[in-house]
Amino acid sequence: MTTIPTWWLWVSGAFFLIASVAWILIAVLVLRVFLAVQALRPKVEATLEKVEGVAVQVEQLATAARSTVETVGGKAKTVAGAFELLALATASRFQAVSRVLAALGAGAKVVNMLKGLRPKKAGLDNKPEKKAK
Numbered sequence: 001m002t003t004i005p006t007w008w009l010w011v012s013g014a015f016f017l018i019a020s021v022a023w024i025l026i027a028v029l030v031l032r033v034f035l036a037v038q039a040l041r042p043k044v045e046a047t048l049e050k051v052e053g054v055a056v057q058v059e060q061l062a063t064a065a066r067s068t069v070e071t072v073g074g075k076a077k078t079v080a081g082a083f084e085l086l087a088l089a090t091a092s093r094f095q096a097v098s099r100v101l102a103a104l105g106a107g108a109k110v111v112n113m114l115k116g117l118r119p120k121k122a123g124l125d126n127k128p129e130k131k132a133k
Helices: 006-117
Strands: none
Touching: none
16 A cells, blocks of 8 residues: 655645634634625614715705796797797887988088089178089
8 A cells, every 4th residue: 555655744734724723714804894894784774864965865856957947948938939029029110210211311402502502602701612522
Protein backbone atom coordinates (compact mmCIF):
# COMPACT_ATOMS: atom_id res chain seq x y z
CA MET A 1 0.00 0.00 0.00
CA THR A 2 1.03 3.56 -0.73
CA THR A 3 1.39 6.09 2.06
CA ILE A 4 0.46 9.80 1.86
CA PRO A 5 3.47 12.09 2.03
CA THR A 6 3.75 14.19 5.15
CA TRP A 7 4.13 17.48 3.35
CA TRP A 8 0.79 16.78 1.63
CA LEU A 9 -0.89 16.32 5.01
CA TRP A 10 0.57 19.65 6.20
CA VAL A 11 -0.61 21.49 3.06
CA SER A 12 -4.08 19.93 3.30
CA GLY A 13 -4.32 20.84 6.99
CA ALA A 14 -3.25 24.45 6.31
CA PHE A 15 -5.78 24.71 3.46
CA PHE A 16 -8.52 23.29 5.71
CA LEU A 17 -7.63 25.78 8.46
CA ILE A 18 -7.58 28.76 6.04
CA ALA A 19 -10.88 27.66 4.45
CA SER A 20 -12.52 27.27 7.88
CA VAL A 21 -11.40 30.78 8.92
CA ALA A 22 -12.63 32.18 5.58
CA TRP A 23 -16.06 30.56 6.04
CA ILE A 24 -16.30 31.96 9.57
CA LEU A 25 -15.39 35.46 8.32
CA ILE A 26 -17.94 35.21 5.51
CA ALA A 27 -20.61 34.13 7.99
CA VAL A 28 -19.76 37.09 10.26
CA LEU A 29 -19.90 39.52 7.29
CA VAL A 30 -23.26 38.13 6.15
CA LEU A 31 -24.61 38.51 9.69
CA ARG A 32 -23.37 42.13 9.86
CA VAL A 33 -24.93 42.96 6.46
CA PHE A 34 -28.20 41.36 7.59
CA LEU A 35 -28.18 43.45 10.80
CA ALA A 36 -27.35 46.62 8.84
CA VAL A 37 -30.26 45.98 6.45
CA GLN A 38 -32.58 45.38 9.41
CA ALA A 39 -31.42 48.67 10.97
CA LEU A 40 -31.99 50.57 7.71
CA ARG A 41 -35.40 49.06 7.02
CA PRO A 42 -37.43 51.53 9.20
CA LYS A 43 -35.59 54.48 7.66
CA VAL A 44 -36.24 53.20 4.16
CA GLU A 45 -39.92 52.65 4.94
CA ALA A 46 -40.23 56.18 6.41
CA THR A 47 -38.52 57.62 3.34
CA LEU A 48 -40.83 55.60 1.09
CA GLU A 49 -43.88 57.01 2.89
CA LYS A 50 -42.54 60.55 2.48
CA VAL A 51 -41.86 59.98 -1.21
CA GLU A 52 -45.38 58.63 -1.71
CA GLY A 53 -46.78 61.71 0.08
CA VAL A 54 -44.73 64.01 -2.11
CA ALA A 55 -45.87 62.10 -5.21
CA VAL A 56 -49.50 62.58 -4.19
CA GLN A 57 -48.91 66.31 -3.63
CA VAL A 58 -47.16 66.65 -6.99
CA GLU A 59 -50.06 64.89 -8.67
CA GLN A 60 -52.52 67.26 -6.98
CA LEU A 61 -50.44 70.26 -8.06
CA ALA A 62 -50.30 68.95 -11.62
CA THR A 63 -54.08 68.51 -11.64
CA ALA A 64 -54.58 72.02 -10.29
CA ALA A 65 -52.14 73.46 -12.81
CA ARG A 66 -53.86 71.59 -15.64
CA SER A 67 -57.28 72.94 -14.66
CA THR A 68 -55.84 76.45 -14.30
CA VAL A 69 -54.23 76.26 -17.72
CA GLU A 70 -57.48 75.01 -19.25
CA THR A 71 -59.45 77.81 -17.58
CA VAL A 72 -56.96 80.52 -18.58
CA GLY A 73 -56.68 79.04 -22.06
CA GLY A 74 -60.45 79.12 -22.50
CA LYS A 75 -60.63 82.71 -21.32
CA ALA A 76 -57.70 83.66 -23.56
CA LYS A 77 -59.47 82.08 -26.54
CA THR A 78 -62.60 84.04 -25.68
CA VAL A 79 -60.67 87.31 -25.40
CA ALA A 80 -58.77 86.58 -28.62
CA GLY A 81 -62.04 85.86 -30.42
CA ALA A 82 -63.52 89.13 -29.14
CA PHE A 83 -60.44 91.06 -30.32
CA GLU A 84 -60.64 89.36 -33.70
CA LEU A 85 -64.28 90.35 -34.10
CA LEU A 86 -63.45 93.89 -33.00
CA ALA A 87 -60.58 94.06 -35.49
CA LEU A 88 -62.82 92.83 -38.31
CA ALA A 89 -65.53 95.36 -37.45
CA THR A 90 -62.99 98.16 -37.16
CA ALA A 91 -61.34 97.19 -40.44
CA SER A 92 -64.64 97.23 -42.34
CA ARG A 93 -65.54 100.64 -40.88
CA PHE A 94 -62.06 101.95 -41.56
CA GLN A 95 -62.42 100.94 -45.21
CA ALA A 96 -65.54 103.05 -45.54
CA VAL A 97 -64.01 105.99 -43.68
CA SER A 98 -60.71 105.72 -45.57
CA ARG A 99 -62.52 106.06 -48.91
CA VAL A 100 -64.17 109.25 -47.70
CA LEU A 101 -60.87 110.57 -46.30
CA ALA A 102 -59.06 109.74 -49.53
CA ALA A 103 -61.73 111.56 -51.55
CA LEU A 104 -61.51 114.59 -49.22
CA GLY A 105 -57.70 114.59 -49.46
CA ALA A 106 -57.82 114.41 -53.25
CA GLY A 107 -60.40 117.20 -53.32
CA ALA A 108 -58.22 119.36 -51.06
CA LYS A 109 -55.25 118.84 -53.40
CA VAL A 110 -57.39 119.80 -56.41
CA VAL A 111 -58.59 122.96 -54.62
CA ASN A 112 -55.01 123.90 -53.67
CA MET A 113 -53.88 123.27 -57.25
CA LEU A 114 -56.68 125.48 -58.62
CA LYS A 115 -55.80 128.21 -56.13
CA GLY A 116 -52.22 128.06 -57.32
CA LEU A 117 -53.28 128.51 -60.96
CA ARG A 118 -55.19 131.79 -60.35
CA PRO A 119 -53.20 134.97 -60.77
CA LYS A 120 -52.72 136.76 -57.51
CA LYS A 121 -53.30 140.46 -57.15
CA ALA A 122 -50.93 142.75 -55.32
CA GLY A 123 -52.27 143.88 -52.00
CA LEU A 124 -52.47 147.41 -50.63
CA ASP A 125 -49.00 147.21 -49.23
CA ASN A 126 -47.56 146.94 -52.77
CA LYS A 127 -45.57 143.86 -52.01
CA PRO A 128 -44.78 141.54 -54.91
CA GLU A 129 -46.85 138.40 -55.26
CA LYS A 130 -45.57 135.19 -53.79
CA LYS A 131 -44.97 132.35 -56.13
CA ALA A 132 -47.09 129.23 -55.68
CA LYS A 133 -45.36 126.19 -54.44
